[in-house]
Amino acid sequence: MRAVLQRVTRASVRVGGETVGDIGAGLVVLLGVGRDDAEDDARYLVEKVLNLRVFDDAEGRMNLSVAERGGALLVVSQFTLYGDVRRGRRPSWFEAAPPELAETLYEFFVAEARASGARVETGSFRRMMEVELVNDGPVTILLDSRKLF
Secondary structure (H helix, E strand, C coil): CEEEEEEEEEEEEEECCEEEEEECCEEEEEEECECCCCHHHHHHHHHHHHHCCCEECCCCCEEECHHHHCCEEEEEECHHHHCECCCCCCCECCCECCHHHHHHHHHHHHHHHHHCCCEEEECCCCCCCEEEEEEEEEEEEEEECCCCC
16 A cells, blocks of 8 residues: 655645545545555554654654644545556556455545544545645655555
């Protein structure tokens, strides 16, 4: 499972012109599910996302997590994180999970994050979305549950 985290001052996602998710300060989580991913991958990423210290403390050092800061998450499904462009000019989606598995694990990730007490907003799975955000810093972090070294 892969995630791109962006620290934001605000973010929203619209589907068909209607806002379906909206947060103030927090993290946008672009979440991609791979074909071999399972619930353990989602649990690992939830723990990382909620506890990664990417927010400034009183001294201006990145020392606080989104959980400690009281920020929110905007989780958006993003199968294109598994696009393989090593060959040719068109991305291959072979490593991306089939939609049924991807949706199940995406929903599991969201449920686990909510169960931790975090405020979680979402996009709409398998829909064209317009994601708007103000990147704070900018701070952008790449996470991959399979690169645990």
